[in-house]
Amino acid sequence: MSNIQEMEMILMFSLVSTTILTLVLLTKFLKRTVTKVNRPPSPWRLPLIGNLHQLSLHPHRSLRSLSLGYGPLMLLHFGRVPILVVSSGEAAHEVMKTHDHKFANRPRSKAVHGLMNGGRDVVFAPYGEYWRQMKSICILNLLTNKMVASFETVREEELKAMLKKLEKASSSSSSENLSELFITLPSDVTSRVALGRKHSEDETAxxxxxxxxxxxxxxxxxxxxxxxPALAWIDKINGFNNRIKEVSQGFSDLMDKVVHEHIDAGNQKADFVDILLSIEKDENNGFQVQRNDIKFMILDMFIGGTSTTSTLLEWTMTELMRRPESMKKLQDEIRSTIKPNTTYIEEKEVENMTYLKAVIKEVLRLHPSLPLILPRLLSEDVKVKGYNIAAGTEVIVNAWAIQRDPAVWGPDAEEFKPERHLESVVDYHGKDLNYIPFGSGRRICPGIGLALGLAEVTVANVVGRFDWRVEAGPNGDESDLAEAIGIDVCRKFPLIAFPSSVM
Known part of the structure; x- marks a missing residue:
């Protein structure tokens, strides 16, 4: 073979090789382009910790600030965990309505593991048959409208006891810690309807x-x-692990005491604990309730019945005292509705108080009890608003941001304005995803009636029977809206006010 032929063969081989290589690379490029994953916008993140450094003590506020720059559907990374942050009603509709069953699971956090035995309660249980059965038991035996109505006598007795304290303070022209009263009231009511009696004065509790x-x-x-996980030792050093153990043990001791009291008294089916114990003994109901599970169900009902209502009452009085015109409008409605010389406003009288209901709605809009709806866990890949979201992504719906969206609520979205609800058909049950103070979908809070039933009659009596005065602090009224830390956001400082009886 001549040199020319050898050169031609080498050139031919090179040409074929180059062509094949080009085709392979082009195919891979085209394939990658076609199958490119379209993720939601994400802020720049640091190595190892991701976006954790961008969280503040009030995550609902810092996440809203981020969403203003990256959009209502934003992908963050907390360490190795992808976090989808939802900050608009439109995006929330796809998560909590369109694809609700895919987003119905719960992530298992260290706190849930330590406090709720990994989710053996209703609120944090994984989505499935166990959760459905436990939720059904709670609703049927404590949270139906009929059951909530049957507790009216208990609500009246405990509310009258609180009103006595306010009358005493009025007579002596002294102040009252409303924050303290507002957590004692729902705590005592919940104790009586769920646990059989008040436990707030026990040495154990x-x-x-x-x-x-x-x-x-x-x-x-x-x-x-x-x-x-590599930095989990930090939680030990900063005391987080010890706080979990301490609080868990404290509640476990109380729940043990409650359960044993009911066992010693016999199964009378008189309250929620008695009903749970009867279900535990019944082997023919198709669902076995374990003794430890009962403790966590009680804990759920107690925390839910106490925290949500106390936070709502606290912010309601805070906003009314900051807005004298709204306070007067509500007092005029209440006092014109009831009969003269009335010493207690009954729940049937509250039913027709439209401005009162508008006030409660507006407080829940501005101060939802859970600003960040309890996180969900995506069980399978899904598309939301055109973006690809991978299974295993944790989802945070920022109800606080959604309910202050000026595109929905107007330029005065940050203002307390009950009048916006007077002609509105929006309710608490999560049908309109722009208003979700109790969540929406399968994981909506089942205790709405229990919380609102006590809140409405309490506000009617506290506002209708008394005029109120607060003393301005050194920083004006800035401290009035300062928020405590926690999954629920109550006031950072107690609400201290002077009642003046008008009845």
Missing amino acids: RDLKKRVRQIMELLGEFPIGDYI
């Missing part, structure tokens, strides 16, 4: 209200070990 606050704070934290 004298720090009960403090424990509730601690649990809400722990559930609202973002412990580093949940997202970066």
